[in-house]
Amino acid sequence: MGFEFAPRTLSLLSHAETICAGRGVRLTDLRRQVLGLIVQSEAPTGAYELLDRLRATRHNAAPPTIYRTLDFLLENGLVHRLERLAAFVPCIAHDHPREQAHEPGCENPGHAAQFLICRRCKRVVEIADPALADALAEAAGRAGFTLGQTTIEAEGICAACDAAGK
Amino acid sequence: MGFEFAPRTLSLLSHAETICAGRGVRLTDLRRQVLGLIVQSEAPTGAYELLDRLRATRHNAAPPTIYRTLDFLLENGLVHRLERLAAFVPCIAHDHPREQAHEPGCENPGHAAQFLICRRCKRVVEIADPALADALAEAAGRAGFTLGQTTIEAEGICAACDAAGK
DNA sequence: GCCGCGTTGTTCCAATGTAGCATCCATGAC
DNA sequence: GTCATGGATGCTACATTGGAACAACGCGGC
Numbered sequence: 030m031g032f033e034f035a036p037r038t039l040s041l042l043s044h045a046e047t048i049c050a051g052r053g054v055r056l057t058d059l060r061r062q063v064l065g066l067i068v069q070s071e072a073p074t075g076a077y078e079l080l081d082r083l084r085a086t087r088h089n090a091a092p093p094t095i096y097r098t099l100d101f102l103l104e105n106g107l108v109h110r111l112e113r114l115a116a117f118v119p120c121i122a123h124d125h126p127r128e129q130a131h132e133p134g135c136e137n138p139g140h141a142a143q144f145l146i147c148r149r150c151k152r153v154v155e156i157a158d159p160a161l162a163d164a165l166a167e168a169a170g171r172a173g174f175t176l177g178q179t180t181i182e183a184e185g186i187c188a189a190c191d192a193a194g195k
Numbered sequence: 196m197g198f199e200f201a202p203r204t205l206s207l208l209s210h211a212e213t214i215c216a217g218r219g220v221r222l223t224d225l226r227r228q229v230l231g232l233i234v235q236s237e238a239p240t241g242a243y244e245l246l247d248r249l250r251a252t253r254h255n256a257a258p259p260t261i262y263r264t265l266d267f268l269l270e271n272g273l274v275h276r277l278e279r280l281a282a283f284v285p286c287i288a289h290d291h292p293r294e295q296a297h298e299p300g301c302e303n304p305g306h307a308a309q310f311l312i313c314r315r316c317k318r319v320v321e322i323a324d325p326a327l328a329d330a331l332a333e334a335a336g337r338a339g340f341t342l343g344q345t346t347i348e349a350e351g352i353c354a355a356c357d358a359a360g361k
Numbered sequence: 362g363c364c365g366c367g368t369t370g371t372t373c374c375a376a377t378g379t380a381g382c383a384t385c386c387a388t389g390a391c
Numbered sequence: 392g393t394c395a396t397g398g399a400t401g402c403t404a405c406a407t408t409g410g411a412a413c414a415a416c417g418c419g420g421c
Binding site for chain 2: 112113143145147148154156158160161164165167168169172173174175176177178179180181182183184185186187188191
Binding site: 221241242243258259262281 | 376
C-alpha cells in the first residue's frame with residue numbers, strides 16, 4: 030500500500046480490515062484505496078469521479094474496475110449507495126461497534142440506514158433510527174409484505190446551512 | 196385524443212384532468228397519452244420503454260419528449276419515480292380524493308408516499324402511512340434538518356407472491 | 362513447481378438522462 | 392382577423408451511469 034490517509038480515514042480503514050477478516054474476504058489494495066477515496070470525500074461521490082481520482086495512482090483503471098470494487102464494498106457493508114444521487118458514502122455505523130446479528134440466509138449484510146442529504150452543502154448525515162426502521166417494517170407487515178432491503182433518503186437543509194445561510 | 200383506455204385508466208385520467216385544471220396547467224394529448232401508458236402498466240416502467248410504446252402512435256418521439264413529459268407529470272404529482280428502479284408508476288393517492296393543503300413556497304407539490312417493490316412479480320404497492328412520514332420528520336428534526344422531498348422504498352416479497360410461490 | 366480460483370485488466374456496449382436550439386401552436390390583445 | 396407571446400413539441404447530438412464478456416494476473420494451498 031503506502032497511500033497517505035488522514036487519521037479518521039485510517040481508523041475506518043482498520044475497522045474495515047477487521048470486518049473483512051471476520052467475513053473471510055480480502056480487502057485488497059484496490060479496495061482499500063477506493064474505500065479511502067470515499068471516506069476522504071466531504072460529500073457523496075459518483076462512480077466516475079472516484080474513477081478519475083483512482084487514476085491518479087492507478088493509470089489503467091476502467092469503469093468495471095470501480096464498479097466491481099464498489100459492489101464489493103456494498104456487499105460487505107462498508108459503503109452505502111445513495112439512490113437519489115447515484116453516489117456513494119462511507120458507512121459510519123461501525124463507529125458504534127455494536128455488531129449486527131447475522132441470521133443465515135439474510136441477503137442484506139449491511140445495516141438499515143437512513144440519509145439526510147443537504148441540498149445546499151451536499152453533505153450527508155447518516156442516521157440509524159430504530160423507530161423509523163420499525164415504522165417501515167410495521168407498515169410493510171400490514172400490507173402483507175416481507176421486507177428486504179430498504180431505502181430511506183430525504184433531501185433538505187442541514188442544521189449548519191440553515192444557521193449560516195439566511 | 197382518441198386512444199383506447201380501460202375504465203380504470205379513464206378514471207385516473209379524468210382525475211388528472213381535474214388536478215391540472217385546478218393548478219392552471221395543461222394536460223395535453225402527449226401528456227395524457229404518456230400518463231395513460233404508465234397507468235396501464237402492471238409494473239413500474241422505464242423511460243425508454245415508455246418511449247418505445249409512445250412511438251407506436253407518435254412516430255417521431257425522442258428521449259427529450261418522454262423526459263419532459265415525465266417531468267411535467269412528476270411536478271404535478273400525477274406519477275412517482277422509483278429511485279431504485281429508475282422507473283415510473285402512477286400516483287394513486289388521488290383515489291382518496293382528500294386534497295393536499297398547499298402552503299405557498301412548498302416545492303413539493305406531490306404528497307409523500309412510500310413504496311413496496313416485489314422482487315418476484317415486480318409490482319409495486321404505494322402506501323401513504325402518516326406514522327412513517329412522521330417518524331422520518333421527527334428523526335430529521337432531531338438532527339436539525341429541514342425536510343424537503345423524501346424517498347422511502349423497500350424491496351421484498353408481496354403477499355400474493357409469498358402465498359403462491361413456496 | 363503448478364494448479365485453482367479470486368482478483369484485476371481491457372474492450373466494447375447498454376441504459377438512462379440532458380443541452381441547446383428550431384419550430385409549432387394555443388391563447389389573448391388589439 | 393392579425394399579430395405577438397409564451398408554452399409545448401421536434402430534433403440532433405451528447406453526457407452520465409452501469410454492465411457483459413473474456414483475457415491475464417497472482418496469491419493460496421498442495
